[in-house]
Amino acid sequence: QSALTQPASLSGSPGQSITISCTGTNSDVGGYNFVSWYQQHPGKAPKLIIYEVINRPSGISSRFSGSKSGNTASLTISGLQTEDEALYSCMSYTNSGSQVFGGGTRVTVL
Amino acid sequence: QVQLLESGPGLVRPWETLSLTCTVSGGSINNYYWSWIRQPPGKGLEWIGNIYYSGSSNYNPSFKRRVTISVDTSKNRLSLELRPVSAADTAVYYCARGGRFSYDYNDSWGQGTLVTVSS
Numbered sequence: 577q578s579a580l581t582q583p584a585s586l587s588g589s590p591g592q593s594i595t596i597s598c599t600g601t602n603s604d605v606g607g608y609n610f611v612s613w614y615q616q617h618p619g620k621a622p623k624l625i626i627y628e629v630i631n632r633p634s635g636i637s638s639r640f641s642g643s644k645s646g647n648t649a650s651l652t653i654s655g656l657q658t659e660d661e662a663l664y665s666c667m668s669y670t671n672s673g674s675q676v677f678g679g680g681t682r683v684t685v686l
Numbered sequence: 687q688v689q690l691l692e693s694g695p696g697l698v699r700p701w702e703t704l705s706l707t708c709t710v711s712g713g714s715i716n717n718y719y720w721s722w723i724r725q726p727p728g729k730g731l732e733w734i735g736n737i738y739y740s741g742s743s744n745y746n747p748s749f750k751r752r753v754t755i756s757v758d759t760s761k762n763r764l765s766l767e768l769r770p771v772s773a774a775d776t777a778v779y780y781c782a783r784g785g786r787f788s789y790d791y792n793d794s795w796g797q798g799t800l801v802t803v804s805s
Contacts, residue, residue: 577747579730612791614731621780621798622731627791665731669789673744675721680730 580605580666580678587684588656596681598649598666604676606647610669613642613651616680617662626651653683661685688713690781690796698803703769708781708796710762715739719784721792722755722766724777732777736784737764744788771803 581599588594598605598613605611611629614622624633626642629649639654649668653660666678694706708720721736735745737755745753754767768775778800782792 579732608789610789610791614792616731621795622782622792623795624791624793627793633793663730667731667733667791672747673788674746675733675736675789676746677723677731677733 577670577672577674577676580668580676582664582666582678582681584679585682585684587686588653589686590656590658592656593652593654594656594683596651596653596664596666596683598651598668598678600647600649600668600676602647603672604668604670605644605649607671608669609644611642611644611649612667613640614665614667615662616665622665656685658685688783688794690783690794692779692781692796692799694779694799694801696800696802698771698775698801699805700772700803701770703767704771704775704801704803706766706779706781706799706801708764708766710764710783715757715759715762715764717786719786719788719790720757720764721782721784722764723780723782723792724775725780725798726774726777734766734768736788738788773803775801776803777801 613626616622665680722734737743778798780798783794
């Protein structure tokens with residue numbers, strides 16, 4: 577199965593907003609509202625920050641928000657902070673009953 | 687709070703079998719899906735497969751012929767076998783908890799274990 581498409585890297589200044597895209601097909605992102613996003617700091621395990629496209633787990637900052645349009649899901653980080661510098665990965669359920677990740681986007685805070 | 691701990695050999699020779707165990711503590715393995723996910727050095731995450739506590743499993747088609755995921759509810763743990771391995775299988779391997787359905791997200795992760803494939 578093909579990985580979902582994410583930009584390899586994005587950067588922003590503190591306080592700015594950035595949006596990470598995650599593009600799939602009708603067989604995954606576009607077909608289901610089962611897209612989740614994970615934040616991963618170097619040497620650490622991934623951490624769930626968005627599930628089912630738009631929902632935030634308890635304890636996750638409201639600066640993180642998710643959305644979806646067609647075959648593309650998006651993660652927006654508002655009011656960028658230095659601790660937001662990390663690798664962000666999307667994941668979607670697929671029509672073959674499996675899950676698929678995006679290639680990951682490295683966010684740098686300038 | 688549930689905790690997951692991966693364990694197994696850190697070095698596997700090419701053409702042999704990679705075997706890992708994930709021990710779940712602080713909660714029951716019952717009524718959840720459990721996933722194996724890997725991350726080659728410097729690369730993105732790759733979903734390997736998942737299994738329900740009852741034994742029903744789903745696999746990434748890219749691995750389907752080489753991988754077996756099993757669960758032992760009496761020991762509250764799950765296992766991964768991948769065979770035969772090559773250098774391309776060198777990665778950090780994570781286990782993670784899913785939900786009650788195969789499409790659910792992964793809300794708890796182990797710390798990961800690095801497996802290097804080399805002679």
